[in-house]
Amino acid sequence: MDILRFITCGSVDDGKSTLIGRLLYDSDSVSLDVLATLEKKRNATNSTDVDLALLTDGLKAEREQGITIDVAHKYFTTPRRKFIITDAPGHVQYTRNMVTGASNADLAIVLVDARQGVIEQTRRHTLLASLLGIRQFVLAVNKLDLVGYDEAVFQQIVADYQEIAGQLKLAHVVAIPLSALHGDNVVKRSKHIDWYHGPSLLEHLESVPVPADANPHEPRFQVQYVIRPQTEELPDYRSYAGRIQSGTYRVGDRVRVWPSGLETVIDVIEIDQKAVASATAPQGVVLSLRDDVDVSRGSTIVPVSAHPAVVRELEATLCWMDERPLRAGRKLLVQHHAAVVKASVTTILQKTDIETFESQGTDEAKLNDIVRVRLKTALPLVVDEYRQNRATGAFILVDEQTGATLAAGLVAATDPEYFTQEIPVEPAFSI
Amino acid sequence: MDYLDRLEAEAIHILREVAGQFERPALLFSGGKDSIALTRLAEKAFRPGKFPFPLVHIDTGHNFAEIIAYRDKLVASLGEKLVVRKVEDTIRARGLREPGGKYPSRNPLQTYTLLDVIEEFEFDACIGGARRDEEKARAKERIFSVRDDFGQWDPKRQRPELWNIYNGRIRKGENVRVFPISNWTELDVWNYIQREKIALPEIYFSHERQCVVLPSGQLLGLSEHLNLDDTDEIVNRRVRFRTVGDSTCTAAVESDAASVDDIIQDLLLAKVSERGATRLDDNLSETGMEDRKRNGYF
Secondary structure: OOEEEEEEEOOOOOOHHHHHHHHHHHOOOOOHHHHHHHHHHHHHHOOOOOOHHHHOOOOHHHHHHOOOOOOEEEEEEOOOOEEEEEEOOOOHHHHHHHHHHHOOOOEEEEEEEOOOOOOHHHHHHHHHHHHOOOOEEEEEEEOHHHHOOOHHHHHHHHHHHHHHHHHOOOOEEEEEEOEOOOOEOOOEOOOOOOOOOOOOHHHHHHHOOOOOOOOOOOOEEEOOEEEOOOOOOOOOOOEEEEEEEEOEEEOOOEEEEEOOOEEEEEEEEEEOOEEEOEEEOOOEEEEEEOOOOOOOOOOEEEEOOOOOEEEEEEEEEEEEOOOOOEEOOOEEEEEEOOEEEEEEEEEEEEEEOOOOOOEEOOOEEOOOOEEEEEEEEEEEEEEOOOOOOOOOOEEEEEOOOOOOEEEEEEEEEOOHHHHHOOOOOOOOOOO | OOHHHHHHHHHHHHHHHHHHHOOOEEEEOOOOHHHHHHHHHHHHHHOOOOOOOOEEEEEOOOOOHHHHHHHHHHHHHHOOOEEEEEHHHHHHHHOOOOOOOOOOOOHHHHHHHHHHHHHHHOOOEEEOOOOOOOOOOHHHOOOEEEEOOOOOOOHHHOOOOOOOOOOOOOOOOOEEEEOOOOOOOHHHHHHHHHHHOOOOOHHHOOEEEEEEEOOOOOEEEOOOOOOOOOOOOEEEEEEEOOOOOOOOOEEEEEOOOOOHHHHHHHHHHOOOOHHHHHEOHHHHOOOHHHHHHHOOOO
8 A cells, every 4th residue: 555645735724724634534534532532622612513623733832722833743544545644834933844744745735715715825835845846736725615615716716826836837736626614525525516526635635646656766875874783793794774765776786985986886785684686765774885985974875877966065945944044154054864064055046935936136034935045065965956856955954053953955956067157047946 | 665664664764863863862662562663673773783772661660560571571682781760769769759549650750760861871862652643742743852951842842854854963951852653553563563573562462351440431450559449340351452551541452352463453443542542641631741741751
C-alpha cells in the first residue's frame, strides 16, 4: 500500500480542522472513546452538532481561541491508501508552520470559504506550496451550504483561482464544491450539489497519483555517521552510515568524495548488516569504500558520472521565519542536511509580492517574506537546484547563537558564470 | 518500497542524526513495545558498532514484574549499557509526596526523576518512543523537540521543521527530545514487530490475571501498590495489555490474542483508541498530556 502525504491550507476560519475532522469521522477513522469526548463537549455547550475541529485542535490555546496554532499530524487508512494529513494553521502569524507542513507534502488542499472567495491567504499558501515543490492541488470550496449550494458562486471562485494557477503554472488542480460541516462531497457525494459530477474529496485523494517510488534523480548520498566499532573482532572496520537522498547506488560505482574531491569505488553496501548489490532512495545504508580517503559527517559521496554543483556561492529563495528581519551582510549557519557551514547573506536581490506574484527590489526580509538572496559559504556545499532535486536543493538557515531556525532555503542557481551576469529578471518563485 | 520500509528508513535517519548532532544522547527505555521497536531500529542504524547512547529506564517502582525481567534480558543480549534511576529515590531525596487514592499513580512523579537524570549525565538529547497518533498534544509535537533549562515544552515556540532536515542546535542547559517513530501508528508498530519477529514481554499476550474492576468497567491488574477496600471487586480474567505503563494506571483489555498475528487481527477491529482503552491518568482533564509535557514530562 502506498502513502499520500497531504497538507490542508487556507485562511483562518475556512474550516480546515473541521474538514479533516469530517474526513476522519465519515471514513470511520475516529475511535469510540474520542467520539465520546466530543459528545460530552457537545452536551456541555448545548450545541446540535459535535465540533469536528476538536479532533485536530489539541492544544489548550487552540481550544480557547478556536484556531489552529501548530501543525497537527493525523493518520488514517482506507482500503486503497494510507494517508498522513498535515493540518497547518491559516493565521498569517503562523505561516512558518504552514511551510513546515508543505515541505513534506505531496498534495495541497487549498480551502476557500465560499462566502469570502479567493483572498490573500489563498494566494500566499498556493504560492508557498508550489514553491516548495507540491505539484498536486485541490481547490476545496467550503461552506457551500451557507451560499445555498449555488453553482455560480463555485464557478466564480474556480475562475478566480484559475488565474493564480495560471500565474504559478500549476498543472494539476481539481476543484471540489463541499461543506465540511455537513459532510457534502467530503467522503460521500452530496445530495445538495446535484450540478457537480466529479469525485468526492476522499475519492480524489484515493486515486490521485503519488509521486513515483522510483526516484528519477541522480544518485546522492551524504554521510550522517561514521561507524567504527574498534572491537577485537573488528579493529579496523570503518564505514559510512546515511540515507540515500536520491537515485540508486551499486557496488562497484566509481564515486567522488567531497570535500576532498578524491575518487574511489564503493566496495560494500550494507542494510541491517547484510551486504546488498544496490540500494535506492530513501533507504538507509552503510557504505564501505575501497580507498582510505578522508570522510566524516557531512561528506558527500556521488558518482563521478553525475555530478552535483560544488559551490561556495549560490543564489537561493528564502522563506524568512524570524521576527528579526534579515539584512545583507548577516552571518549565519547553513544546515544542508548533515553539513553545517558558516555563511553570509551577501545581497538581498528581491522579494515576491503576494498579491501580484511579481518581484520587487528590497534590502531586507521581514517575517514571512519570500526573498531571493545570494549566499557565500565558508566551505563548499554540494548541492543541486531545488527544481531538479527536492532533497539536495533544500537547506535551512540557523542562528549561530540561539540555534533558532531562521529560514527555509531553496537552491535557485549555482552556475558560477551566473554570478558575473546582471541581477536576473526571473521571479523569485519560479523554481 | 513498502510503507513500513519508508517508516523504518525515516526512523533510522533520525537516530543517526541524533548520533551525529549530539554529544551525550540517551534512549529512554520503558520496556513497552514502542521503546523495544526503537532498540531494533538502533541496531539497524548502528551495528556492527555500539549504540552511541545508553538505555535509560525511569523505574517508578510500580512496574509489572515481567517488564523488568524482559528489560534485563534484552539489555544483556544487546550488550549495551543500561542506566536505571528510581522514582522511589527521587521521592526520598526531594521529600515529594506519594500519590494518594485507591489507584496511586507515580506517573507524574517520573518527570522529576527524568529531569534529574538528564542533569546528572548532562544528556543533551533524549530519544523516546512517543507517537503522534497516541494523543492530541503529541500530534502537535515536532520530531526534534527543544526543551528549555527547566525541561519545559512550549508548543507556541516550536522550531519549524523543514523537509527531513533536523536542527538540534541548542544552548547549554537546553536539551532535545527526539521521537523517531512520530509518524508510526499503533498498527504500524505491531506490523513491524511481526515483520522483524521481535520478542515482547509476556503481558502483551493473553494470560489469566487477577484484576480489580474499576467503576468505569476497566480492568486493572491486581498489585500490592493499590489501596483497595472491601467494596472492590476482584475477578479472574483472560487479559492482555495494549500498552505498558505503571501497573497502577494502565488498564488491561479482555482478549484471547495469544500471538502477534492475533493482536493485529484484534487491532484491525478495535473501536477504542490505545489510550482510551488503557490509560487512567489522561482522562483526568482534557489537556492532561499537554500540561505534563509543558512541565518536562517525556
